[in-house]
Amino acid sequence: MQFYKRLALISTAAMAAAILAPSAMAQDAFPSGPIEIISHASAGGGTDTTLRTMQPALEKALGVPVSIAVKTGGSGRVAMSYAKGRPADGYTLMLVTPTHLYTMAQGNSPVGIDEIVGIARASDDPILIVTRADGDLTTAKSMLEHDGSPLRWGTTHVGSVDHASAEVFAREADIDISVVPFEGGGELVINLMGGSLDVASLNLTEAMDAISRGDLTAVAIMAPARVDTLPDTPTTAELGLDADFSTVRGLVAMKGVPQERLDILEKALLEAMAGERYQDLLINSGMPMNSPAPGATWDPQLRKIHVNAVEVLTELGMVK
The missing domain is CATH 3.40.190.150 (Bordetella uptake gene, domain 1)
Known part of the structure; x- marks a missing residue:
């Protein structure tokens, strides 16, 4: 009798384990519920x-x-x-x-x-150093050899990555700049084309339309390698500058x-x-x-x- 009782207990335990196993596996599965992604940006922007x-x-x-x-x-x-x-x-x-x-x-x-x-x-989205296509600074060589008054350099926001890119490039190239901050890339393009700025730090995606139209020129790309959309634009690395942004x-x-x-x-x-x-x-x-x-x-x-x-x-x- 004891043997049969023990067998019954074992069978009951095995059945319980079989019932609980899928539940335990479900708890271990990932993901088993919704994923939430936090964004700091409002609707409509790049992010x-x-x-x-x-x-x-x-x-x-x-x-x-x-x-x-x-x-x-x-x-x-x-x-x-x-x-x-x-x-x-x-x-x-x-x-x-x-x-x-x-x-x-x-x-x-x-x-x-x-x-x-x-x-x-x-x-x-690499940062480009951009100038007016009909200006005096249309090549990396002309930029690096500039020794006149400080260049009016447009960036977005003081303390931003765009601002940092301008400061580092100027330091590496040993040129003087005067940083002029704006709210966004659109304002930079307008002011650069209008002559209020000499140079601007712009993302590739922000500048491509104006470059394609022939209004602006990409003097250099602040990246370790060239990009397909601007195959003739040298990188800062090629220019011997440690400025990758x-x-x-x-x-x-x-x-x-x-x-x-x-x-x-x-x-x-x-x-x-x-x-x-x-x-x-x-x-x-x-x-x-x-x-x-x-x-x-x-x-x-x-x-x-x-x-x-x-x-x-x-x-x-x-x-x-």
């Missing part, structure tokens, strides 16, 4: 377009809904504060740009560079997310960006086609941008 273009393919790759939480304000501070308050479980991601990294560098962020992990880069966008998670979950997210993001819809976005915007990149490329790049930001902003007396 918002980047996320919404990849969103449908990302949902398909992950098999769960993906929502975009817009948290504007404070040059990324509001978005970073929200991200820091969420669990480090992989269900909350954040799209990061140089805006976030320069805010960190200035000591104005609730999140430090060592608290985030780069998962995948979405776009890499780009407006990048990429996905990060807060530190603490298990590596196996980061790997799943990275694979899904790269799959989504390899899709036709996102590839069309890159082509139509003139973005380099090698913009999407894995974490092994993106994570070191965002840390390098942060280091450069600290160095430049310290020189300018803008680090707390």
